[in-house]
Each structure stands twice: as structure tokens, then as C-alpha cells.
Amino acid sequence: MSKPLKRSFFERSTLEVAPELLGKRIILRKNKKKQRTGVIVEVEAYTSNDPACHAARGKTPRNKVMFGQGGVTYVYFIYGMYYCLNFVTEKKDIPGAVLIRALEVNEEDTRIASGPGKLCNYLNITKEHNEIDCCNIGSPLIVTNNNYRDNNFSIVQTSRIGISKAAHLPWRWYIKNNPGVSKL
DNA sequence: TGCTGGATTATC
DNA sequence: ATAATCCAGCAA
Numbered sequence: 001m002s003k004p005l006k007r008s009f010f011e012r013s014t015l016e017v018a019p020e021l022l023g024k025r026i027i028l029r030k031n032k033k034k035q036r037t038g039v040i041v042e043v044e045a046y047t048s049n050d051p052a053c054h055a056a057r058g059k060t061p062r063n064k065v066m067f068g069q070g071g072v073t074y075v076y077f078i079y080g081m082y083y084c085l086n087f088v089t090e091k092k093d094i095p096g097a098v099l100i101r102a103l104e105v106n107e108e109d110t111r112i113a114s115g116p117g118k119l120c121n122y123l124n125i126t127k128e129h130n131e132i133d134c135c136n137i138g139s140p141l142i143v144t145n146n147n148y149r150d151n152n153f154s155i156v157q158t159s160r161i162g163i164s165k166a167a168h169l170p171w172r173w174y175i176k177n178n179p180g181v182s183k184l
Numbered sequence: 185t186g187c188t189g190g191a192t193t194a195t196c
Numbered sequence: 197a198t199a200a201t202c203c204a205g206c207a208a
Contacts (some may be wrong), residue, residue: 044191046191052191053190053191076191078190078191078192079190079192079193080192081192081193082192082193084191084192086191097191099191100190115192116191116192117193117195118192118193128188142195160191161191161192162190162191163190163191164189164190175189182192
């Protein structure tokens with residue numbers, strides 16, 4: 001049984017946490033026996049005072065989880081057909097989150113989780129998975145350390161995808177040359 | 185109550 | 197380049 005990352009990992013600056021999530025493993029438990037996993041290979045950071053962040057204009061029913069403690073999921077529905085998975089960062093009352101954009105998975109189709117909507121489909125993540133505390137042992141959704149490529153990989157930092165506000169900020173990170181990354 | 189745009193994706 | 201598809205947030 002793998003140990004979940006501690007709350008102290010998540011309750012730091014969003015811009016520190018985001019690249020450190022690369023190479024970590026997401027484990028989604030369906031029941032006692034079945035689970036699905038993938039290694040995070042692409043992330044984006046969304047912070048307070050960031051015009052592209054859902055929390056930029058204050059607390060609302062949808063984004064309130066971002067104002068809570070770190071290590072909790074923020075899952076939202078977008079474009080009428082996709083879900084996106086985030087992990088809340090920063091301490092309580094400071095909004096922030098990291099969008100998980102792509103996973104490397106052990107499947108024949110290496111690009112089956114190569115995008116924020118695609119990885120939620122792959123893991124069967126829906127609105128039911130919003131506001132899950134990932135720091136508890138026994139949580140249905142956790143993030144763990146692993147020895148992904150002995151943690152020797154190059155990280156590319158660039159601008160975020162699919163946003164119209166603050167599009168110039170270089171708050172997207174991905175693992176160089178990884179086939180699961182959503183876009184170059 | 186009505187309107188607009190969206191942290192996407194597959195397909196044309 | 198665009199359709200698919202629905203809902204959060206805001207205006208009135």
C-alpha cells in the first residue's frame with residue numbers, strides 16, 4: 001500500500017508544487033482490488049491574482065474548494081463534456097491549484113491520457129471526485145512518490161494552453177520527450 | 185431569466 | 197477550422 005503525499009507537500013506556493021508533481025503517481029481506487037494509475041507528465045499552475053484562475057474573482061460555489069486546505073481535489077466540468085482534475089495548493093484561505101494535463105499510462109495507446117479531459121475519462125473521474133482529501137490513507141484518490149525513471153528527467157517550462165487571459169505566463173511544465181504530453 | 189464564454193477534443 | 201454540448205457566472 002503506497003503512502004499518499006503529505007499535506008505539507010501541497011500547502012506551499014503553487015508555482016513550487018506544480019513542477020514537483022511531475023513524475024509522481026496518481027492512484028485511483030475503484031474498490032478493494034481494482035485501481036487505475038498513471039504518472040503525471042504535464043501540469044499547469046493557477047494562482048490567486050491570476051486572471052486565468054477560476055478563483056480570481058472571489059469565492060463561488062464551484063471554486064470554493066480552492067480556498068480550503070491543500071491536497072484536496074478540485075474537479076470541474078468544462079465545454080459540456082469534459083472534466084478536469086486539479087490538486088488544491090497553498091494553505092487555507094489562499095486559493096490555488098495545479099491542473100493535471102497528462103499522464104503516462106501502462107496501456108497500448110500511450111496517448112489515451114494525453115490531455116486534461118482525456119485523463120479524467122481514462123480514470124473515470126467525474127464531479128463525484130470533487131473535494132476529495134488525497135492526504136488520508138485509504139482515500140480513493142492519492143498521489144504518491146515513485147522512482148519514475150529514477151527521477152532523472154528533463155522538465156520543460158512554457159506557457160499555458162487553452163486560456164485567453166494571462167496567456168503569456170510560463171506556468172506549464174512537462175516532462176521532455178514524453179509521448180504522453182498533450183501538445184508540444 | 186437569459187446570455188456568453190469556457191483550464192477540451194475529435195474530426196473536417 | 198469547427199462542431200459538440202452544458203453550465204457557471206454575471207447582468208438585469
